[in-house]
Amino acid sequence: MKTFILALATLFALASFARAADDMPAFQPGNRILFQGDSITHGGRGTDPNHFMGHGYQYIIAAKYGTFYPERKLLFLNRGISGDTVAKLQARWKTDTLDLKPDLLSILIGINDMHQGVSAAQYEAGYDRLLTATVAALPKVRLVLGEPFGLPVARRKEGWEKERIELQARQVIVARLGLKYHAPVVHYQKAFDDACRRAPAEYWIWDGVHPTYSGHQIMADEWVHTVEAAWKPVEPVGR
């Protein structure tokens, strides 16, 4: 009986330790968390304190952590604009990013560059310049890079093999930029590929580019999982 009580006590202690631990050290008190990108991030956003986040992964993340950590007074912001490319981000970067002084900056860009014929090399060079300017202006910013993604749906089924290869080239570039700038990369493509084992591609991304509400939950979960792990303090061994 004594052993049983001891076992129970240990389990409860472990459980409460897990709960007490800081689950999202990437969001510190007073932090501004900014989402940048194209239509996937834009999400039909409006202007009031609910609609300014847009519909999508960024809304789900903001709602979740806004409620989880009210005492941290986090401010979530969205400056995604439909149709944007790296060049278009570059043109509005000062006003829409640097001047906002985000503590954490999440970027998802690339699918429009690809569809508009910007080569992988041009994409990489432009994105690299954008990130250099960012860390120069905001040396302490926590960067999070999302890989461009897609699925073969509707008219995208045709020519998918070629598109997939093009996409993979951009995914490799984002992974490389992530290493260069010490930024965790959110592997959306893998998350969507995995989700396709549970339901058809169009259940997650209705036109091959824009996720459904369920697809945005897949993105939010992957983002949270990646960002949680990236800034988690390493636990001392043997305690």
Added chain:
Amino acid sequence: MKTFILALATLFALASFARAADDMPAFQPGNRILFQGDSITHGGRGTDPNHFMGHGYQYIIAAKYGTFYPERKLLFLNRGISGDTVAKLQARWKTDTLDLKPDLLSILIGINDMHQGVSAAQYEAGYDRLLTATVAALPKVRLVLGEPFGLPVARRKEGWEKERIELQARQVIVARLGLKYHAPVVHYQKAFDDACRRAPAEYWIWDGVHPTYSGHQIMADEWVHTVEAAWKPVEPVGR
């Protein structure tokens, strides 16, 4: 040691039983889940398979369960319209609700009736007629009623005592209709009152009526909690 292993085994068995159980029996395979109401439900919704849900509690719920149960092929719908009252719902009820044949219908209505001077008695009579027509047309529909709510923010601070009493009258009415129509009632007011112990009112409801993204997460959590419990099968005792 034997006792320890037994205790561990029991705990793991309990934990996996909890996970294996059906967490949301209110959502059965192929179900259509319809959200009806005013601006809080409308949420600036658009038309494509992501934006048609609007920003808000209904988006968070759809994304969560769309991802949790892809094999159930649930369809979430939103027909909330800004500024709506019971009378305005009545006028579009056939096209926007009955014809859609929802399996679960969630309604949140009342704040505009109150602000436009519809008396509590008129509100109750109109809402009652709406629900009678609903169960006549859709005898198997699972109804979920949300109580109207508010918080004293900005210009609503003045005269709040009177507004709070008026609101409580509507909350009592919705509770009564819930009993009459066997519909669980989502107690949003209590959820927001509780949330105000963690952050000021305007953190959750920016103008006293419309929730922020964090406020919508409070709503979603309360909705899920209420609806989960309402259709959960009673566990046999002693097993």
